[in-house]
Amino acid sequence: MIDFANGSVFKLNPTPVESLADELSRLLIPEETILAAFKGPRDFVAFTSKRIVAVNVQGLTGKKRDYSSLPYSKIQAFSIETAGTFDLDAELELWFSGLGKVRFEFKGSADIRSIGRMIAHYVL
Template sequence: MSSGWRARAYAVRMIDFSKASVFKLSPCDPKDIGGSVAPLLVNGEDMLYAFKSVRDFVVFTNKRLIAVNVQGMTGKKRDFTSLPFAKVQAFSVETAGTFDLDAELELWFSGLGKVRLEFRGKADIRALGHLIASHCL
C-alpha cells in the first residue's frame, strides 16, 4: 500500500467512523453544495445525489463518491476524498425499518477497506444501491 493510499484511508475514517456513526446524513439538493464539488468533476461526470450532516457532506456522482470533511472554526478548510465506484469490491445496503429509521450503506474498496455511511430515514438507499450496482457488477 502506498503512503498516499494510507493517507486517504485515514481521511475516510474521519468521515465514516468504523464504530457507530457520530452523525447521520440527510438528503439535500446537489445544487446546494455543487459549488464546492464542481471543480473536482471530470468531463461527463454528473452529481446525482447529495447528503449532508451538520458540516460535512457526501456527493454521489455517476462515477464516484466524494466525501467532504469540513475542518476548522470557519469551515473554509476542506478535505475532499474521492472514492471511485470502479474500486468497489462489495457493498451492503440496509434499509430503514419501523423502529430503526436509519439506513446504512457499507462499501468495500480495493486497497482501502470498508466505508460505512449512515443516512436518515428519508434517504433513498435503494437508489444508491442501484447506482453502485450499475457500476461495479
C-alpha cells in the same frame, strides 16, 4: 483522508444536487455529473457518475475541507440496510480494494434502495 475505519462517518439527509454543484465543480472531470447529494450537520457526500466524494468540513470556521474520492471501480462489494420501525437510519457499506470498509448512515428519509441501485449500476 477521512478516517473511515472509525465507525459510521455521517448521518446524512438528502439535499438538492444544486446545493453542492458550486462546491464540487472544480473537482469534477469532464462529463462527470453529480447524481445525488446528502448532507450531515457539517459534512456532505456526493455520488457522481464516476465516484463518491466525501467531504469532511474541518476547523471552527469550516474553511478547511478534506475531499475523499472513492471511485466506483475500486468497490469490491457493497451492502444496504433499510430503516426499520425503531432503527430509523439506513446504512450503506462499501468495501474498497486497498481501503477496506466505508460506512455511511442515512436518515430514514433517504431512499437507500435507489442508492444501492445506483451503486450497482456503476459497479456491476
